Amino acid sequence: MSWTVRTEEIPARTVLGMPVGLRGKTANFLRALAIEVGGAIDLGRQPPGDAMDDFEVRHSLEVPGEPVIIEYMVIRDAEEIRVPVLVRFH
Numbered sequence: 001m002s003w004t005v006r007t008e009e010i011p012a013r014t015v016l017g018m019p020v021g022l023r024g025k026t027a028n029f030l031r032a033l034a035i036e037v038g039g040a041i042d043l044g045r046q047p048p049g050d051a052m053d054d055f056e057v058r059h060s061l062e063v064p065g066e067p068v069i070i071e072y073m074v075i076r077d078a079e080e081i082r083v084p085v086l087v088r089f090h
Contacts, residue, residue: 003038003079005030011086018088022066029063034081037074047074
C-alpha cells in the first residue's frame, strides 16, 4: 500500500479557488508530500515540516516559492496524510 493524501472540505475548496497554475502546483505538492511523508516514516525519520504537537501527528509547512501554508496530520494506520488546514495568502 502506498501513502495517500486527503484534504478536508475547506482546504479542498481553497485549492479549487486558486488560479490554475497555483492549483496545479499545490495539488502536485500535496501528492509529493504524501510520498515524502510515507518514505520518512517507513525509514523511522521525522516527516517534513514543523511538528505542531508532542505526538508528532500534526505538522506545518509552506509550499516553497508559493503563498500557501499547509497543516497536515499523519495517519499512520491508514498510510495517509490528512490536510485539515490550507491557507493561501493573497
